[in-house]
Amino acid sequence: MNRKQPDIRDLAVIGDRRTAALVATDGAIVWYCPERFDRASLFAALLDPERGGEWTLDLPAARLATRAYIEDSAVLETRFDLAHGSFTVTDWMTAGDVGPRGICRLFSAPPQDVAMALRPAPGYATRTARLRAVDDAVCIDARHWLYGSHPLSIREGGVGMELPAGQAGWAVLSDAPLAAPSHAQLEGWRDTTLAEWREIASQVAxxxxxxxxxxxxxxxxxxxxxxxxxxxxxxxxxxxxxxxxxxxxxxxxxxxxxxxxxxxxxxxxxxxxxxxxxxxxxxxxxxxxxxxxxxxxxxxxxxxxxxxxxxxxxxxxxxxxxxxxxxxxxxxxxxxxxxxxxxxxxxxxxxxxxxxxxxxxxxxxxxxxxxxxxxxxxxxxxxxxxxxxxxxxxxxxxxxxxxxxxxxxxxxxxxxxxxxxxxxxxxxxxxxxxxxxxxxxxxxxxxxxxxxxxxxxxxxxxxxxxxxxxxxxxxxxxxxxxxxxxxxxxxxxxxxxxxxxxxxxxxxxxxxxxxxxxxxxxxxxxxxxxxxxxxxxxxxxxxxxxxxxxxxxxxxxxxxxxxxxxxxxxxxxxxxxxxxxxx
Incomplete structure (x- = not known):
């Protein structure tokens, strides 16, 4: 592994007004402190790309086409141009009273196979994460649960998921166990989050x-x-x-x-x-x-x-x-x-x-x-x-x-x-x-x-x-x-x-x-x-x-x-x- 640190200029922010995560232009989440802004990080590749932990997407020969927030929200849409078409990732943290505390990612149907890899490094990378398969999820340190639309696999200290060409998908990293989510549920959580941000944004004109x-x-x-x-x-x-x-x-x-x-x-x-x-x-x-x-x-x-x-x-x-x-x-x-x-x-x-x-x-x-x-x-x-x-x-x-x-x-x-x-x-x-x-x-x-x-x-x-x-x-x-x-x-x-x-x-x-x-x-x-x-x-x-x-x-x-x-x-x-x- 030999990843570069992203330029600060390339960072986007998603958050739920309790904590935040930083997303690079290649779709990698490189900084995330679960539960609260000032808690210990789970992903800190921003400070150490080799050991810090991150959540990446393997998109060979991808080119960033556009990225923007939906309306005045903190729901981020990033579109990549791949060799045979485009691929869109929608990232957010749920706001309001519905949905998990954590990070949600919706994936459009890609024109080619896409690999997702989550490499946790808890406590500012001071310890190795304990990973355990639990039903359809992977439990991380008995504190975080990763769910995916496609089978999850534990390998080399991380969690992987393969998104086949032509199939839309999703992933959720939650601070608590969930009943098995569905694509429709994620869309509902996204819509609830958008409504919450509309209400927040309406307070200033x-x-x-x-x-x-x-x-x-x-x-x-x-x-x-x-x-x-x-x-x-x-x-x-x-x-x-x-x-x-x-x-x-x-x-x-x-x-x-x-x-x-x-x-x-x-x-x-x-x-x-x-x-x-x-x-x-x-x-x-x-x-x-x-x-x-x-x-x-x-x-x-x-x-x-x-x-x-x-x-x-x-x-x-x-x-x-x-x-x-x-x-x-x-x-x-x-x-x-x-x-x-x-x-x-x-x-x-x-x-x-x-x-x-x-x-x-x-x-x-x-x-x-x-x-x-x-x-x-x-x-x-x-x-x-x-x-x-x-x-x-x-x-x-x-x-x-x-x-x-x-x-x-x-x-x-x-x-x-x-x-x-x-x-x-x-x-x-x-x-x-x-x-x-x-x-x-x-x-x-x-x-x-x-x-x-x-x-x-x-x-x-x-x-x-x-x-x-x-x-x-x-x-x-x-x-x-x-x-x-x-x-x-x-x-x-x-x-x-x-x-x-x-x-x-x-x-x-x-x-x-x-x-x-x-x-x-x-x-x-x-x-x-x-x-x-x-x-x-x-x-x-x-x-x-x-x-x-x-x-x-x-x-x-x-x-x-x-x-x-x-x-x-x-x-x-x-x-x-x-x-x-x-x-």
């Missing part, structure tokens, strides 16, 4: 520029939402590298406070009726800690509302030989002020949209915490190892306190928060400006970070202030290549990573505020060039090779794209309304 691409980004956010409690994870994968062959390989299958403001803003402003963003706030506020010696909220959470586990390194080859391969995340004990500020921004948006003050006790405690602790060094928006006085954390704390003061219980409470916000502004002006007049990445630094372009979007100063003009000059000189932008990292290797796509979209949003819509559109289109054919973004892009880098798909980037496009739509409308009537 966006019309305007980049309409198809916005639909793709909304699908990404929905796919990475954990339906049982509303948590939205950062990405479906772990350890996809920010630097190919390097060590910046992290596990993103957790829920970050930092993402809250950006994701809630995207959903609210895209026209959501409320369920997803309000449940996301439910999730975040449900994680409040009671320990007096710890921050009120951890910077990110597992899907059971606990601090995410620490790092474990796995004996896997790594994507593009990038090691170590990590699960868990070691930044879970850091103080990250920007996370608290983002929760306040999210609450403000929901309160304003829905005329409510849900979770007010927790939101009030977050505001009190920021008012009391904004002056402390933290680890910043990029979770650097060394704590510093990062400017972005100060600024978003100030903005969050000002905004949430509008919902305060009384005048004294509101003034306490506004006074703290003013103190932050004085501190930033005195300590967080470089010798060139730009916003510094942290107090006393001459470096600049792309997150500063968000300040006027948050309402912190004008987009054409002297500080912002200086900041853009430095970013364009030192952190840009064409229309792509890099973030500033103090850590070793930071200069070697790819362009940061969310930052590029933030710069587009900045130019929308400045009224330069052609430049903003060009940047939006540049970012879209680093999306997949199905509209998914990874975290970063390598402009030299065109490769996508980092974990996938990245909700932070999708939320940033939605926010920038919404601002672009509003700016276009304002420009149209401002045109003088023709005479």
């Amino acid at each position: 966006y019309h305007g520029p980049f309409e198809r691409q916005i639909a793709h980004s909304l699908r990404a956010l929905r796919l990475l939402t954990y339906a049982p409690n509303g948590g939205i994870i950062a990405a479906a994968t772990a350890s996809l590298p920010e630097i190919p062959g390097g060590t910046r390989n992290y596990d993103y299958r957790y829920v970050w406070l930092r993402d809250a403001g950006m994701i809630v803003s995207a959903l609210v402003r895209a026209g959501s009726h409320g369920p997803d963003e309000r449940r996301f706030l439910d999730f975040i506020c449900g994680s409040k800690r009671a320990e007096p010696d710890k921050p009120l909220l951890p910077p990110f959470l597992s899907l059971d509302l606990e601090a995410a586990p620490g790092v474990t390194e796995l004996d896997l080859g790594g994507y593009a030989h990038s090691r170590p391969v990590r699960i868990g995340n070691g930044a879970n004990r850091q103080l990250q002020l920007d996370g608290f500020g983002n929760v306040l921004l999210a609450a403000k948006l929901i309160y304003g949209r829905h005329d409510t003050r849900e979770h007010w006790e927790t939101v009030r405690e977050i505001a009190d915490f920021l008012a009391a602790h904004w002056h402390e060094p933290d680890h910043g928006i990029w979770e650097e190892n060394v704590a510093r006085q990062y400017t972005v954390g100060k600024v978003i704390a100030s903005c969050g306190l000002r905004y949430i003061a509008d919902f305060a219980d009384d005048a004294a409470q509101a003034e306490k928060w506004r006074a703290a916000a003013r103190e932050v502004e004085v501190y930033v002006a005195a300590h967080c400006i470089t010798s060139e007049g730009a916003y510094a990445a942290f107090a006393g630094s001459e470096a600049v970070d792309v997150s500063a372009v968000l300040f006027p979007t948050w309402g912190y100063g004008a987009p054409d202030s002297a500080e912002m003009l200086a900041t853009l000059r430095v970013l364009e000189r030192d952190y840009a290549r064409g229309d792509l932008y890099w973030r500033h990292l103090e850590e070793a290797g930071g200069r070697e990573e790819g362009a940061f796509l969310a930052g590029t979209l933030w710069v587009a949003q900045y130019w929308i505020l400045r009224g330069d819509l052609p430049r903003a559109r060009r940047m939006l289109e540049t970012a879209l060039a680093y999306a997949t054919d199905l509209g998914f973004f990874a975290e970063e892009a390598d402009p030299r090779s065109g490769a996508m880098l980092g974990n996938f798909p990245q909700t932070f980037v999708h939320a940033s794209f939605i926010g920038a496009v919404i601002d672009y739509r509003h700016a276009l409308a304002e420009a149209a309304n401002a045109k003088p009537a023709s005479t």
Whole structure:
């Protein structure tokens, strides 16, 4: 066996809003963590094609013809051109109350014999799967059951099925034993899943520029939402590298406070009726800690509302030989002020949209915490190892306190928060400006970070202030290549990573505020060039090779794209309304 790892750009995502699987353009399922996004993998060929496990189709001389989702669902149809005709595979994970938890695959009648092979590698390939024939199924580790339309055979540590030419077929990998399925049942499960996704998609109605691409980004956010409690994870994968062959390989299958403001803003402003963003706030506020010696909220959470586990390194080859391969995340004990500020921004948006003050006790405690602790060094928006006085954390704390003061219980409470916000502004002006007049990445630094372009979007100063003009000059000189932008990292290797796509979209949003819509559109289109054919973004892009880098798909980037496009739509409308009537 000598399989290549798929390019990140070639990956599609199927899911049931509990977990997800990644499907390559050759029909192989190369990443799957049964039951929940952050559980151990059964297939991890994405990180080790030799040992990681996968579910493949043997299609000699096949050419990918088309692949697309049915409607706004996560039901994926892939059509291959074979030597004597076409062959279609429909992949999905059942949603709704009908059907198994697991992966369903429908196969059209192929023009030639097709072989299917499932090679499980449980626990991130740390153990050999126990395979046992049970009636018409194969049981895997007494936890998963594989059913097929044609006889299944156990061989060489895997399970095979032959699909003869001219015969349609199917396969189901279930988390529980089933009564023997039929082709008609699978079609019924597919139709029920489509109906469920129609209902989910109906909660947001966006019309305007980049309409198809916005639909793709909304699908990404929905796919990475954990339906049982509303948590939205950062990405479906772990350890996809920010630097190919390097060590910046992290596990993103957790829920970050930092993402809250950006994701809630995207959903609210895209026209959501409320369920997803309000449940996301439910999730975040449900994680409040009671320990007096710890921050009120951890910077990110597992899907059971606990601090995410620490790092474990796995004996896997790594994507593009990038090691170590990590699960868990070691930044879970850091103080990250920007996370608290983002929760306040999210609450403000929901309160304003829905005329409510849900979770007010927790939101009030977050505001009190920021008012009391904004002056402390933290680890910043990029979770650097060394704590510093990062400017972005100060600024978003100030903005969050000002905004949430509008919902305060009384005048004294509101003034306490506004006074703290003013103190932050004085501190930033005195300590967080470089010798060139730009916003510094942290107090006393001459470096600049792309997150500063968000300040006027948050309402912190004008987009054409002297500080912002200086900041853009430095970013364009030192952190840009064409229309792509890099973030500033103090850590070793930071200069070697790819362009940061969310930052590029933030710069587009900045130019929308400045009224330069052609430049903003060009940047939006540049970012879209680093999306997949199905509209998914990874975290970063390598402009030299065109490769996508980092974990996938990245909700932070999708939320940033939605926010920038919404601002672009509003700016276009304002420009149209401002045109003088023709005479």
